Amino acid sequence: MATDAPKKLLEPFFWTLFSAGGVVAALLMPVHIFLFGLAFPLGWIRDLSHTRALALIEHPLVRIYLFVFCSLPLFHWAHRFRYTLYDGLQIKHLNEVITVFCYGGAIIGTALAGYLLLSLP
Amino acid sequence: MTPHEAKGATQYTTYHPRWYRTRVSTYWWLGKWYYLKFVLRELSSIFVAYFVVITLLQIHSLSRGPEAYARFEERMRNPLMIALDAITFLFVLFHTITWFNLAPRAMVVRLGGKRVSEILIAGSNYVAWLVISASVAWFILR
Numbered sequence: 001m002a003t004d005a006p007k008k009l010l011e012p013f014f015w016t017l018f019s020a021g022g023v024v025a026a027l028l029m030p031v032h033i034f035l036f037g038l039a040f041p042l043g044w045i046r047d048l049s050h051t052r053a054l055a056l057i058e059h060p061l062v063r064i065y066l067f068v069f070c071s072l073p074l075f076h077w078a079h080r081f082r083y084t085l086y087d088g089l090q091i092k093h094l095n096e097v098i099t100v101f102c103y104g105g106a107i108i109g110t111a112l113a114g115y116l117l118l119s120l121p
Numbered sequence: 122m123t124p125h126e127a128k129g130a131t132q133y134t135t136y137h138p139r140w141y142r143t144r145v146s147t148y149w150w151l152g153k154w155y156y157l158k159f160v161l162r163e164l165s166s167i168f169v170a171y172f173v174v175i176t177l178l179q180i181h182s183l184s185r186g187p188e189a190y191a192r193f194e195e196r197m198r199n200p201l202m203i204a205l206d207a208i209t210f211l212f213v214l215f216h217t218i219t220w221f222n223l224a225p226r227a228m229v230v231r232l233g234g235k236r237v238s239e240i241l242i243a244g245s246n247y248v249a250w251l252v253i254s255a256s257v258a259w260f261i262l263r
Contacts, residue, residue: 076169
């Protein structure tokens with residue numbers, strides 16, 4: 001039973017991250033994808049120049065915003081993808097590997113976002 | 122049998138016969154729209170993660186200078202990328218809509234002892250979404 005204790009503590013923690021990431025993805029992602037994935041590449045709106053984009057990202061609040069924008073949705077993905085593989089494809093025997101892959105990916109992505117945003121000029 | 126014995130017989134033990142479970146097909150979710158909707162909603166998370174990766178690549182190219190950033194923008198103009206981003210946009214919209222429609226059930230709000238109607242909670246989420254999206258677009262494009 002003792003080995004179950006950390007699991008039971010981590011589950012609500014990860015669920016909170018999943019839920020917060022779901023909110024961030026729902027509120028912020030559509031407009032980002034519309035602009036950077038469709039409107040700019042298709043020429044509906046003129047592309048941001050490098051200088052302009054750098055100027056936008058200069059403010060610390062924008063960097064914090066982008067950090068949250070990258071990190072929380074990754075934990076949202078980790079939770080959903082884990083259960084999709086578990087229930088949807090019924091890959092139950094690989095449960096541990098999948099858990100490590102999903103949350104490990106989210107943690108690495110979060111670290112990468114922090115590193116990139118801090119190392120910007 | 123005395124009542125005491127009968128009680129003992131229903132006590133839980135760590136041993137039990139194997140449960141009877143019919144095997145569920147791997148494609149169980151294809152049968153009904155309701156199940157398919159559930160799986161599509163869960164799959165939307167892959168597109169959410171994909172766009173985070175795109176954003177990280179964009180920040181990376183931004184930090185490497187104007188040429189690298191121009192290369193990033195060039196790659197985003199590739200028709201395959203645009204097609205993938207269009208699909209991503211639809212999946213993330215699906216996530217947004219299903220998330221807001223579920224919100225009233227996950228979060229029951231009471232005002233003056235009365236439960237706030239589901240339409241009102243979902244509606245306020247949609248309004249917040251529109252206001253935030255417009256603000257983000259204004260900030261980027263101003």
